[in-house]
Structure formats: structure tokens, C-alpha cells
Amino acid sequence: MEVSIKVNGKSYERDIEARTLLVDFIREDLGLTGTNVGCDTTQCGSCTVHMNGAAVKSCTVLAVQADGASIATIESLASDGELHAMQQAFTDKHGLQCGFCTPGMIMTAVKLVESHPDISEDDIRHGLEGNLCRCTGYENVVRAVAEGARLFDPHSPWEMEPAEHKITLREAERRARERSGA
Amino acid sequence: MTTTQRAFGSSVRRLEDARFITGQGRYTDNLTQPGMAHMVVLRSPYAHADITGFDASEALGMPGVVGVFNGQDMADAGFGAMPCAWVVPDSDTKTPAYPPLAIGRVRFVGDAVAIVIAETDAQARDASYAIDVTYDTLDVVVNGREATQDDASLVHDEVANNQCFHWTVSGGEVEAAFENADVVVAETIVNQRLIPTAMEPRAVLARWDSAMGEVTMWSTSQIPHITRFLMSLVTPVPEHKIRVVAPDVGGGFGSKLANYPEENMSVFAAQQVGRPVKWTETRSENFLGTIHGRDHIADVELAAKSDGTVLGLRAQTWANLGAYLSTASTGVPTILHGLMLSGAYNIPAIHEDVYGVFTNTTPVSAYRGAGRPEATFMVERMMDLLANELSMDPVELRRKNLIEPFTDGHEVATGLIYDTGNYEPALDQALKMYGYEEARKQQTAARAKGRLVGIGVTTYAEICGLGPSEVAGAVGFGGGLWESAIVRFHPTGKVQLMVGVSPHGQGEETTFAQIVADQLGVMVEDVDVVHSDTALTPMGWGSYGSRTTPVASGAIMGAIEQLKEKGTKIAAHLLEAAEEDVEFADGLFSVKGSPEQGKTIQDIALAANTAWSMPDGVDPGFEAAAFFDPSNFVFPFGTHIAQVEVDPETGEIDFQRYVAVDDCGPIINPMIVEGQIQGGIAQGAAQALWEGAHYDDQGNLLSGSLMDYAIPKAEFLPKFELGKTETPTDVNPLGVKGIGETGTIASTPTVYNAVMDALAPLGVQQIDMPLTPERVWRAIGDASKGGK
Numbered sequence: 001m002e003v004s005i006k007v008n009g010k011s012y013e014r015d016i017e018a019r020t021l022l023v024d025f026i027r028e029d030l031g032l033t034g035t036n037v038g039c040d041t042t043q044c045g046s047c048t049v050h051m052n053g054a055a056v057k058s059c060t061v062l063a064v065q066a067d068g069a070s071i072a073t074i075e076s077l078a079s080d081g082e083l084h085a086m087q088q089a090f091t092d093k094h095g096l097q098c099g100f101c102t103p104g105m106i107m108t109a110v111k112l113v114e115s116h117p118d119i120s121e122d123d124i125r126h127g128l129e130g131n132l133c134r135c136t137g138y139e140n141v142v143r144a145v146a147e148g149a150r151l152f153d154p155h156s157p158w159e160m161e162p163a164e165h166k167i168t169l170r171e172a173e174r175r176a177r178e179r180s181g182a
Numbered sequence: 183m184t185t186t187q188r189a190f191g192s193s194v195r196r197l198e199d200a201r202f203i204t205g206q207g208r209y210t211d212n213l214t215q216p217g218m219a220h221m222v223v224l225r226s227p228y229a230h231a232d233i234t235g236f237d238a239s240e241a242l243g244m245p246g247v248v249g250v251f252n253g254q255d256m257a258d259a260g261f262g263a264m265p266c267a268w269v270v271p272d273s274d275t276k277t278p279a280y281p282p283l284a285i286g287r288v289r290f291v292g293d294a295v296a297i298v299i300a301e302t303d304a305q306a307r308d309a310s311y312a313i314d315v316t317y318d319t320l321d322v323v324v325n326g327r328e329a330t331q332d333d334a335s336l337v338h339d340e341v342a343n344n345q346c347f348h349w350t351v352s353g354g355e356v357e358a359a360f361e362n363a364d365v366v367v368a369e370t371i372v373n374q375r376l377i378p379t380a381m382e383p384r385a386v387l388a389r390w391d392s393a394m395g396e397v398t399m400w401s402t403s404q405i406p407h408i409t410r411f412l413m414s415l416v417t418p419v420p421e422h423k424i425r426v427v428a429p430d431v432g433g434g435f436g437s438k439l440a441n442y443p444e445e446n447m448s449v450f451a452a453q454q455v456g457r458p459v460k461w462t463e464t465r466s467e468n469f470l471g472t473i474h475g476r477d478h479i480a481d482v483e484l485a486a487k488s489d490g491t492v493l494g495l496r497a498q499t500w501a502n503l504g505a506y507l508s509t510a511s512t513g514v515p516t517i518l519h520g521l522m523l524s525g526a527y528n529i530p531a532i533h534e535d536v537y538g539v540f541t542n543t544t545p546v547s548a549y550r551g552a553g554r555p556e557a558t559f560m561v562e563r564m565m566d567l568l569a570n571e572l573s574m575d576p577v578e579l580r581r582k583n584l585i586e587p588f589t590d591g592h593e594v595a596t597g598l599i600y601d602t603g604n605y606e607p608a609l610d611q612a613l614k615m616y617g618y619e620e621a622r623k624q625q626t627a628a629r630a631k632g633r634l635v636g637i638g639v640t641t642y643a644e645i646c647g648l649g650p651s652e653v654a655g656a657v658g659f660g661g662g663l664w665e666s667a668i669v670r671f672h673p674t675g676k677v678q679l680m681v682g683v684s685p686h687g688q689g690e691e692t693t694f695a696q697i698v699a700d701q702l703g704v705m706v707e708d709v710d711v712v713h714s715d716t717a718l719t720p721m722g723w724g725s726y727g728s729r730t731t732p733v734a735s736g737a738i739m740g741a742i743e744q745l746k747e748k749g750t751k752i753a754a755h756l757l758e759a760a761e762e763d764v765e766f767a768d769g770l771f772s773v774k775g776s777p778e779q780g781k782t783i784q785d786i787a788l789a790a791n792t793a794w795s796m797p798d799g800v801d802p803g804f805e806a807a808a809f810f811d812p813s814n815f816v817f818p819f820g821t822h823i824a825q826v827e828v829d830p831e832t833g834e835i836d837f838q839r840y841v842a843v844d845d846c847g848p849i850i851n852p853m854i855v856e857g858q859i860q861g862g863i864a865q866g867a868a869q870a871l872w873e874g875a876h877y878d879d880q881g882n883l884l885s886g887s888l889m890d891y892a893i894p895k896a897e898f899l900p901k902f903e904l905g906k907t908e909t910p911t912d913v914n915p916l917g918v919k920g921i922g923e924t925g926t927i928a929s930t931p932t933v934y935n936a937v938m939d940a941l942a943p944l945g946v947q948q949i950d951m952p953l954t955p956e957r958v959w960r961a962i963g964d965a966s967k968g969g970k
Contacts, residue, residue, distance in 0.1 A: 017304070033212035034205015036432070038381045039465035043888035046381060074205035083203065091199040094853045097861065098687025099202025100382040100432030106203065125896040132888070134381050134433050135687050137864030137925075138896040140857055 003067040007032070008076035014063075022066050023047045023058035026073060034074040034103050038132070045131030048104035049073050055111040057104075057130070074103035077110070086110050086148035095144030097135035105131050105141060113149035121146065190700035193853035197707070198691040201430075208429040210385040210400050215458035218387070219248050221451050222306035223444060223461065224296040225470060226288035228317050229324070229542035229881020230335070233286055233295065235316035241298060244312060246305030248455050252296045253283035260418035261450050264443055264506070267412060267660035268513040273347035275538070278338040280506035282443035282450075288317070289337055289505035290542050291881055292470025297447050299455050303462070322881040326502030326539040327479045337505055337540040346503055346538035347512060351520040353595035354531030359494025363485035367567040373556040374951050375477035375502065375875035377885070378549045379893050382432020383463040384472055388448035392456065396423045397449050403428040403714075404438045404684055405509075405724030408661060410716050412441040412509065417449060428714040431686030435865070436548035437472050438686070439726045440509035444471075469886040474875055475549020477502035478515060478556045484564040485531075490572055490579045494531035495523055497560065503538050504545035510726075511547045512538055517657045518553030518645070518727075524594035525561040526605050526643040526819055527583040532595040542881040548726060550865055551926040554644045562640045562931035566938065567947070576935070577618065580641045581609065589912075591814075600643060600817040601911045601919075604845075608907045609641055612821035612843040615905050621825065629943055634828040636940025640821065640932040646920035647732030647816035647913070662811070663729070666720035667737035669698060669745060670805035673791040675784025677702075677709045682722010683734045684714040688922060689854040690730055696850050697735055697916070701742045702783055703769020720807060728920025731850070732816050732911070739915040740808025748800065749786045755797035756781055756789060816911045816919040820844035822863075822928040824936040833959025835871060835937055837898065842928070843905040846921040855921050860902050862925020868894045869926075870933035874952045892952075941965075 004013050007030060014029055026032050026049065037059060038046035047058045050072040058071075077084035086106050089095070096102040105128070112127040113119055119127075124145045125138070133141055201207055238250040264280040283294050296313055300306035321335030328334060329344040337344050360366060387400040397419050403409050406426040414421035431438060444461050451459040463471065480499040486492045501515035520534045565583075569576040585592055587604040594600065613619075621637060628635040648654070651662040666682040679694055695709035712718050722734070746766055753771030754761040763774050772780030781789075786804065789795070793802035825839040842859055849855050872892040876885045885891040910917025930951075937953050938946065944965040949957050 019304070027212075032205070033209075034207070036207075036209065036382070037211070038383065038432075039888045041465065041887050041889050044381060044465070078204055087203040090203050091195055094193075094196065094857050096199060096202055097689065097857060098381065098433040099199070099207050099430065100209065100380075102202045102207075103205045121901075125899075128896040132381065132893060132895065134379055134435070134865070134893060135861045136857060137860035137862070137902065138894075138899055139860040139902055142896060 001064055003064055005063065005066050006070040008073055016063055018064060020063040021059055022061040022063045025063035026058060032073050032075055036100050036103060038100065043132060044101065045108060046101050046104040048107040048131065050107060050111065055108045074107060077106065085151035089148035089151060090144045093140050093144035093147050095136065095141045101131060101133045105133065109145045109148055113145065119146070119149045188700055189696040189706050190850055192696070192851065194692055194696055194706055194851055196689050196692045196854070197695060198689065209382055209432055210387055210402050210429055211462045213387050213400055213429065215387065215389055218458040218460055219299050219301060219455055220303040220306050221448060221459050221461040222298050222303065222310045223294050223447070224298065224310040224313055225467070226284065226291060226293040226295050228288060228319050229291050229322045230320040231288050231317035232320065233284065233288065233315060234318050235314065237314040238296065240314070241309040241312040244305065244309040246301035247309045248299040248301065249451070250296060250298050250309070250313065251451065251454060253281050253285035256283050256447070256450050257281065257285060259450055259453070261446055262416040265412045265416050265441060265509065266507040266511065267509045268511070268658055270347065270349055270512050270516045270658045273349040273516065275347040275512055276341045277507055278341055282446045290544055291883060292544055293505065294443055297451060299451050299459060322542045322879065324541050324543055324877045324879065324881050326477060326500040326541060329539045329541045330500065330537060337542055341540055344540040346507070346540055349516045349520065349536045350534070351596050352533045353597055354494065356494050356496055356531040356533040359531040360483070360485045360496065363493050364488035365568070365571055366483055366485050367564060367571050368483045369563065369567055369948065371480045371482055371560055371563055372950050373476045373478040373559055375546065376475045376549055376869055376873050377469055377875050377891055378435045378437035378472065378475055379891070380433030380435055380437055383465055383468045384438065384442065384444065385460070385462040386445050386448040387458060387460040388452040389458040390449065390452040395419070396425070398425045398427065399445060399449060400427045400429055401445055402431050402438050404431065404434040404686055404726055406684055406714050406716050407682060407722050408724050409441045409445065411661065413446060417446055419449065425717045428684055428686070434686050435550040436475065436552055436726060439548050439724070440473060466887055469883060469891065470544055473508050473547040474504065474544050475546060475552070476556060477546050480560055482560050482564055484568055486568055488572065490574050490582050492527060492529050492583045495529050495564065497534040499534060499536045501536055501538050502541050502543065502546055504541060504543045506545050508545040508547035511545060513657070513659060514548050514553045519557045521596045521598050522554050522557040522645055523561060524596055525558060526585060526641045528585055529595055543877060550862065551923045552727065554923065554927045555866065555930055558642050558644065558927050559931045562935065566935045570942065577613065577639050580639065581606065584641060598645065599814065601814050601913050602909050603643060603817060603819055604907070604909050605641060605643070605819055608819065608843045608845055609821040611905050611907065612823050612841050615843070615903055616823045616839070616841040634830055634940040636826050636828065636936040636938065638824045638932045638934065638936030638939060640928045642928045643817050643819040644924060644927045645815045645817055646728035646923060647812060648727035648729045649815045650813060651811050661723055663723050663733070664809055664811035665722050665733040665737045666807065666809045667734060667741050668720055668805060668807045669738065669741040671787035673788050675704070675708070675787045677704055678712060679709055679738065680712045680719045681734050681738070682720050683730045684725045685730060686725060688730060688858065689851065693731060693850050693854060694738060697738050698742065702745065704783065728922040732914055732918050732920050733810060733812055735916050735918055736810030736812060736914040737808045740810055741806040744806035744808065745804065748804065749783060751797050751800050752786050752790055753781045755795070812913045814913045816913055818844065818846045818919040818921060818924050820924060820928065822932040824932045826933070826936045826940055828937060828940045828958060830962055833955040833962060835953060835958065837867070837871070837900050839903070840900055841903045842925065843907065844921065844924050845907045845909050846919040847910045847917045848908055849906070850918065856904055858921045859904060859925045862923060863902055863929040864894050864899055866926040866929030867899070867933045869930045870951055870953060872898070872952050
């Protein structure tokens with residue numbers, strides 16, 4: 001089947017098998033291997049991407065369902081060599097060990113803090129229920145997400161287009177300074 | 183170059199993170215090779231059956247199919263049975279053949295029957311469904327204790343009573359201890375089967391170079407060097423023609439500590455089809471085909487005097503090994519379990535009989551903690567039962583029996599000599615952090631209102647940092663346990679460190695760089711740690727048993743010392759000074775008394791690499807290789823405390839607090855150590871509360887997916903409160919002990935005992951793990967029926 005899917009700001013026209021999962025389209029057809037596959041029952045969340053601005057598990061979406069959609073993967077978060085605030089927060093707070101769940105965690109976390117202006121620890125723990133990590137015991141993942149939330153302004157208007165869909169650490173710190181009146 | 187803060191002891195942000203947070207992790211399944219084909223494994227749906235027919239003709243005609251092979255094909259090509267690399271002496275161990283693809287008979291659900299090679303993974307999978315295999319089913323055994331009974335069916339015809347081995351540890355006068363006891367407590371303790379569930383499923387990519395007769399195999403492995411060694415023994419490819427690479431590995435926890443059938447199948451398939459072949463496990467396959475952990479049933483008795491002095495411990499343990507022996511299977515329930523039954527205590531007499539048992543289940547081997555969690559749970563549970571029996575505070579009982587501080591070795595009844603220890607300060611710190619006395623008062627008040635609040639306390643010691651090679655040989659481990667390192671300075675002063683160990687998430691690319699930076703005065707960022715590629719790294723024995731840092735750091739330090747010596751010689755030559763007048767600090771070689779005259783280590787690296795002017799008798803180049811074999815294991819220790827509240831109406835457990843004070847000696851990177859402890863606690867608490875593999879009596883794994891097997895989510899866990907003491911070991915130059923498994927080892931009994939403490943007013947003493955709400959609710963109901 002013919003599909004046209006925009007991934008990380010670039011449109012791809014492909015002829016694919018109807019049963020192709022979005023995650024396989026991303027990994028196999030486009031060679032974007034940052035999105036990982038950790039299970040086959042939609043539990044682990046390693047494959048989380050943004051689809052039309054929402055965090056979705058790309059192992060549970062057929063590529064044909066994404067026809068016409070705009071997808072953002074972990075590869076699109078950093079820009080011009082500068083990390084997204086959430087990426088920075090994950091390394092600053094040691095929110096990862098083996099790194100396998102990390103792209104999905106970060107993609108979920110970005111949407112989580114975006115939808116929770118004043119996010120609490122409880123919000124974070126519940127908000128991550130669809131993302132499994134076996135290494136960290138979640139403690140530092142939670143700290144990382146809280147730090148990421150602190151670093152970027154959740155009230156800022158967010159665009160769905162991946163090119164707009166990011167805030168750099170420097171920008172986050174600028175906004176944080178603004179908010180605190182410094 | 184001077185540094186304002188020592189790299190050693192700093193929470194340096196991890197160097198390896200850069201690739202993981204940006205989606206550039208180099209996991210095996212991300213790799214491709216030109217012309218690559220895909221492999222899918224057809225697995226047995228029956229736990230025990232004879233294969234009476236095999237017809238792949240339809241599958242062979244399907245789109246994209248390149249080949250279909252079965253066990254006989256592999257055997258004909260010279261691929262032998264999977265190696266068992268650990269046979270414990272004096273245990274009469276049986277090692278029945280474990281063919282990578284079943285020949286004639288399957289012995290567990292998930293046993294590999296055939297492989298399909300096709301252009302795409304989906305085509306291979308489609309074709310696997312079209313293979314017509316006929317089975318004659320046989321009787322099935324799944325329970326490790328029942329399997330030893332005379333009427334149990336046999337997993338291997340040649341292994342009577344399914345008994346793989348009978349191993350005994352015995353020290354002190356056990357009979358006398360029990361005869362002289364004022365009190366004996368007894369319990370049957372089940373350490374249920376767990377499924378490791380590293381987030382990255384296993385994967386293999388094999389490339390065969392027929393002209394050179396060489397294999398390159400990328401694999402999700404904790405042990406590339408061991409895998410190369412073992413594969414050379416059971417495949418037609420000699421060791422020097424095998425290159426094993428474990429690129430980024432997404433967690434292991436022991437489940438990637440084996441030469442697995444799929445590795446050998448992939449090499450075989452690549453040879454057969456003349457193309458690179460990749461296999462990637464699905465999660466469902468992982469539940470069936472990757473090793474499981476624990477699965478012990480033990481009858482345990484503890485003898486004591488009425489004042490709480492422990493006199494002896496006696497146990498009979500049935501360790502379910504599954505259908506076949508994985509690489510390290512037999513060492514786990516013996517050496518790593520029975521020898522640790524003294525825990526953190528003076529127990530003058532210990533005796534355990536361990537029966538290793540074959541069943542029609544997935545092979546069982548090392549899962550995080552590997553033997554020590556089972557031992558620690560046994561000891562800690564018995565201590566709480568003893569405290570109950572004597573109406574003693576469980577902390578008081580533990581304190582009374584703790585091993586006194588020692589700096590020069592302490593021998594326990596099992597024959598182990600612990601390296602160094604000072605257990606009481608960790609206990610005191612944990613009690614203080616938690617506010618133990620106040621918490622007991624609050625518990626009393628809560629109980630008066632009918633609330634079920636419980637506190638669990640564990641004081642533990644564990645064995646890791648495996649270990650002296652001489653001991654490895656003596657206990658039947660089929661290899662050494664030393665480590666190696668090469669420290670190489672490039673001409674520009676940047677450093678490459680090559681190690682034989684294989685970190686797979688624990689952060690040693692950073693930790694090891696910190697050691698080099700600290701010792702040689704270079705920047706952490708200037709050190710590149712190379713690991714997990716047999717072609718690029720010196721021989722080493724892999725990452726498991728919390729050995730990576732304690733053992734490899736010894737080798738790294740050895741190489742560093744050589745470079746300091748060589749650098750001093752070169753600096754003396756360049757500075758026209760006597761060698762004994764040159765000192766080295768913070769990356770600068772200088773003449774004593776005149777530090778302004780000096781050569782940086784980068785100057786020396788350039789001088790040695792160009793070799794325009796070298797002192798007499800000193801070779802060019804600035805690199806050193808060293809090997810290190812530790813003189814003993816290391817024995818980290820600590821105290822953990824958990825607090826829970828049980829809802830009497832629903833049996834639900836509110837996991838409220840967790841305090842952990844651990845001692846792993848001097849800490850290289852506190853942030854990384856805390857991360858290891860936190861992750862470990864989560865896995866151990868999960869055994870107490872949520873996780874358990876469950877088979878039906880036909881050997882079907884009912885908990886065979888992440889929908890059915892409950893690994894913890896973020897919302898399940900409380901915030902962990904961590905403290906530390908630092909007692910250096912004397913078995914390696916930096917004094918460091920392993921920290922990868924302590925959290926898992928200590929937290930299972932801590933959380934379990936907390937729940938049992940909560941239920942104590944109802945008279946509940948035993949519930950099988952995991953403590954699901956249903957089981958707890960039923961136990962509460964049964965207790966109240968009993969008149970409580």
C-alpha cells in the first residue's frame with residue numbers, strides 16, 4: 001500500500017505491506033533506529049514517538065494508520081548539536097543506564113510535562129506507567145522528568161511540526177530565568 | 183594540568199549517555215550488513231514430546247525463504263551441543279546434551295525446533311508457521327521438588343530422578359548445634375522463579391567470511407570473550423577465527439551471560455546461506471527462550487539459644503534448573519548460594535544439601551544476585567521467625583549475631599573468608615535515617631487502631647567481585663576470573679583504555695575514565711573506554727557477579743603504574759634530571775623542588791610516541807598492558823529497611839518507605855552507585871511483591887508476556903532513601919567492592935519481612951511470593967477463620 005508519512009519534518013512516500021507496523025516503518029524502511037522495540041504487547045513503551053503531537057507507542061500503530069500523519073522520533077529532539085531540555089535532564093539526573101528504554105521515556109516525558117503545567121512527582125510516576133525501565137528503579141527517571149519540566153516552560157505554545165517541536169537547554173534556561181524574574 | 187576536584191569520587195555525568203539520549207545507541211538489532219537475511223526460530227509448543235515428523239517443503243516454497251534447517255542439519259555441519267561451563271566438583275553432576283536445535287525430542291515450551299532464513303523477518307515468520315512438525319507428547323514435570331520423586335517422568339532418560347547434582351556444604355558441628363538449641367524455627371521457603379526481562383530482547387547478527395574462514399558475530403552478550411572461547415569448542419570455527427562483538431547491550435542482569443543456542447544457529451545459518459544472518463527475539467520469545475532465575479524450594483531450620491544467639495542453620499534445597507544446563511547454571515545454586523548462608527552473622531554450624539533438578543521448563547541460570555538473593559532470603563526470613571519465636575526485636579536479634587568488625591579476613595562456617603567488614607555502623611545509620619524507634623511506636627499505635635503497618639529490616643553481606651582464578655578452578659568454573667587492561671596514550675595525549683570486561687548499562691565507560699583521569703591527571707573526557715569486542719580488547723571474563731569494577735580496576739591500576747614509571751624515566755631524560763628526583767602529581771612530571779620545570783603527561787605521550795629522544799633502554803610508545811587476578815572475592819554489606827501498610831479489606835500493600843545503607847568501599851562515582859542500588863532495590867522488591875513465573879502442569883508458561891508478568895512501574899515504588907559507609911577491601915588496589923547486586927539481594931527479604939510484620943498481629947507467618955493482593959487477602963481471611 002502507498003503511504004505518505006512525514007517523519008521528523010521530512011515526507012516519505014513508500015509502498016509497504018499493509019501489516020507493517022509504524023515502528024518497523026521507522027526502523028526498517030527509514031533506518032531511524034533510535035526508536036527501540038522492547039515488547040510485542042504494547043507494555044514497555046520503548047517505541048514511543050510523537051504522532052500528530054501525541055505520544056504513541058509505534059508498535060501498536062500500523063504504518064498505514066499513520067498515512068498523512070506527522071511523526072517525530074527521538075532523532076528529531078536535539079537541534080544543531082544542542083540537546084532538548086528533556087534529553088539534558090536525563091543525563092544530568094542519571095535517568096538512564098542501559099539506555100534502551102530511554103528514547104521512549106524521553107518522548108513520553110516531553111508530552112507529559114507539556115500537558116501538566118505544574119507537574120508533581122505523583123503525576124510523573126503515574127504518567128510514566130506506560131514506559132518500563134528495568135535498570136533504574138525509576139527514581140532517577142522521575143528526577144529527570146521533574147528537572148526537564150523545570151527547564152522548559154510548559155505554558156509556551158507548542159507546534160506539532162517537529163521543526164518547531166523543541167526547546168533547547170539554553171532557551172529553557174532563558175525562560176526559567178524569565179519566570180523567576182531574574 | 184591540575185584539576186580542582188578529584189575525578190575519583192565525583193558524580194561525573196556519564197560519557198556514554200550522549201548516544202542513548204539522542205537515539206544513537208548501537209544495539210545489535212540496529213545493525214545491518216549488506217545482503218543480510220533474517221532468521222526466525224520455530225519453537226516447541228509442547229513441554230515434553232518426541233518429534234515424529236518434520237516437513238518443511240511448504241515453508242521452503244514460500245516467498246522470500248532462503249533456507250530451513252533443523253537440529254540434524256546443524257549436527258551434520260559439525261555444530262555440537264551447547265556447552266555447560268560450570269561443573270561443580272564432588273556433586274556427581276550430570277550434563278546431558280543440550281543441542282542448539284532439538285534432535286528427536288523437545289524438553290520445554292520454547293525449545294528450538296527449526297530455523298527459517300528469509301529475506302525479511304516477516305517472511306521468515308510466515309514460513310515458520312508452515313513447517314509441519316508432528317509431536318508425540320510425553321509426561322511433564324515442572325516442579326523442582328516433585329521432579330525428584332520416583333514416579334516423576336524423566337526429562338533426560340539417562341538422568342535418574344531428574345537429579346542433575348547433589349552438592350553439600352557443611353561446616354561446624356551442626357547436629358550438636360541443634361541438640362543444644364533452646365529453640366529451633368523451621369520453614370519451607372520458596373524463592374519463586376523469576377524472569378530477568380532486560381528491556382532489550384536478545385539479538386544476534388552473524389557474518390561468515392568463507393574465504394578466510396572467519397566469523398564476526400554481534401550479539402547481546404555480557405561475555406564476548408567467554409562466548410568466543412565456548413563457541414570455538416562446539417562449532418567448527420577455531421577461536422582465532424571468531425570475533426564476538428557486543429555493541430551496546432540493553433541490560434542483562436545475568437540473562438545475557440551464556441553462549442545461547444541462537445548465537446550458534448546464526449553462525450551456522452550464515453555459513454549455510456552464504457549471507458549475513460540476523461535474529462531478533464520477540465518479547466514473547468524472550469520469556470520462553472532466555473534463561474530464568476531463582477526457583478528454589480528449601481526446608482530450612484535455624485537453631486538458637488533463648489537469648490537469641492544463633493547456633494546453627496540446616497537446609498535442604500531443591501534448585502530447579504529447567505530442561506538443560508545453561509552456561510553457568512550449576513554454580514548459581516551452589517557456590518554462589520550455599521557458601522553465603524552465614525550472611526552477616528556468626529553462625530557456627532551450617533549444613534545444606536542442594537539438589538539440582540531437571541524439569542520441563544526454560545533453563546534457569548544467573549539472574550541479578552544469582553544465588554545470594556536466595557541465601558539472603560533464607561537467612562533473613564529465619565532471623566525474623568526466630569525473633570518472633572523469642573519475642574525479640576528483630577534488630578536486637580540481628581545486632582546480637584552480627585559479625586564483629588574485621589580488617590584482615592573473617593572465616594565463616596561455610597569456609598569462605600570475608601575480606602573486610604564493619605556491619606554495625608551501617609545498621610545504626612539505617613536505623614537513624616529511618617527513625618526506627620519512633621516508627622515502632624507509631625506502629626504500635628497504628629496496630630491499636632487495627633491498621634496493619636509493618637517494618638522489615640535486613641542486615642546482609644554478599645559475595646561478589648568474582649574472583650580469584652585459583653578458586654574458580656577449584657569450584658569447577660570452566661575459565662579464569664582475572665581481568666586485563668591496556669592504557670594507550672595517543673600522540674596528542676588523548677587516551678584509549680581497552681578492557682576485557684563488558685559493561686552493558688552500568689556506566690563503566692565513565693567510571694573507568696574517572697580512574698584514569700584521577701591517576702594520570704588527564705581530563706575524563708579525554709579517555710575513551712573500548713570494551714566488548716574480542717578483536718579490539720584483551721582477553722577478559724565478562725561482566726557479571728558485580729566483578730566489573732572490583733576486578734578490572736586492578737588491571738587498569740596495573741597499567742597506570744607502569745605508565746607512571748615509564749613516564750618518570752622519560753621525563754627525567756628530557757629534564758636532564760636523575761630519575762629519583764622526578765615526581766609525578768596531577769598529570770605533571772617535575773623535578774622535586776622546582777615544579778615550574780616539568781613535563782605534562784601529554785608532553786611525555788608525544789615524546790614517547792615520536793621517540794626522537796628516548797632514554798637508554800626505554801622502548802618507544804606510551805601504552806601499558808596489565809592483568810589482575812584478585813586475591814579474594816569482595817563482600818559488600820549493609821542494612822536495608824522497608825515500611826509497608828497492608829489494607830486488611832483488599833490485601834493491597836502500600837509500599838511506603840525504603841531506606842538502604844550500603845557499603846561498597848570507596849565510591850568512584852556516587853551518582854552511578856546510587857543508580858545501581860536503586861535499580862537493584864526495584865528488582866528485589868519486585869520478587870517480594872509482584873513478579874513470579876507461573877507454569878501450568880503441562881509446562882505452559884502462563885506468565886509469558888509483559889501483560890502477565892508484572893515488572894514494576896514507576897508508580898509502584900516509593901522514593902528510596904540511601905546512605906553509605908565506606909570500608910575498603912584489601913583485595914584490589916582501589917579498595918572497591920561491587921555494587922551491582924546488593925540492592926536486589928537485600929530488598930526481597932526486607933520487603934517480605936515488612937509485609938509479614940504487618941500481618942503478624944493476625945498470626946500470618948507465611949505466604950508464597952509474590953505477595954499479590956489476592957494471596958495476602960486470602961491469608962488474612964484464613965487467619966481470621968482460624969479464630970484470630
